Amino acid sequence: MHRLYENDDIAVFWDSDKCFHAKRCVCNSPATFDPKRKPWIDVTRADTKEIWQAIQQCPSGALSCVYRHDIDVVMDDEKCRSVAYDGDKEIGECDYEITESGWNIYHTGVSPEYRGKEIAKRLVFKVFEAADRSHAKIRATCSYAAKMLN
Ligand code: SF4
Structure with missing residues (x-):
């Protein structure tokens, strides 16, 4: 499953096939990544810096992100x-x-x-x-x- 989430600054990609649920993202930005919520990723609930840093800690490559550049x-x-x-x-x-x-x-x-x-x-x-x-x-x-x- 592929999902794309965006806020004003960044676009976040999530590929469920790669995700092995280490939940490092949940620890690093719990407001953004909440497995009990649907959708479980909401990139409007924390500041972009926190989300960006949490994504860099994903060990599987399931999460990645880029700047939107207002596009x-x-x-x-x-x-x-x-x-x-x-x-x-x-x-x-x-x-x-x-x-x-x-x-x-x-x-x-x-x-x-x-x-x-x-x-x-x-x-x-x-x-x-x-x-x-x-x-x-x-x-x-x-x-x-x-x-x-x-
Ligand atoms: S840190 Fe990466 S591998 Fe772990 S639950 Fe989050 S998206 Fe999945």
């Missing part, structure tokens, strides 16, 4: 893609097709001037999460997305 990433279900915006300007997308065997991500791209901000990772993870929520299997012929699935 919004949203789903565009009608066009089968996630899209990144800087204000009104579209600056990247992750495209997928829905097939009988599940969703296939076939392209991810970000405008060259926005590279280095990990926007592609957010775009791909957004689609992973949407597929999970739709109970669809996910695969990728896009090489960037395929690396994130492995």
Whole structure:
């Protein structure tokens, strides 16, 4: 299961397949990580520095985070893609097709001037999460997305 959580400053990625529940995150930011709550991660309940530091202590790699840089990433279900915006300007997308065997991500791209901000990772993870929520299997012929699935 893939989940993406965001506050004004950061985007937090969680991959349940990697999480072995050492609960170090819970000890380091109990307001953010609460296994008894649904969703169990809420990145609005502590300051960003505390959350960032807690994520660095995750021993499994299940948690990671990047700065948002005021870039919004949203789903565009009608066009089968996630899209990144800087204000009104579209600056990247992750495209997928829905097939009988599940969703296939076939392209991810970000405008060259926005590279280095990990926007592609957010775009791909957004689609992973949407597929999970739709109970669809996910695969990728896009090489960037395929690396994130492995
Ligand atoms: S610290 Fe990492 S491995 Fe441990 S419970 Fe939190 S997310 Fe899972």
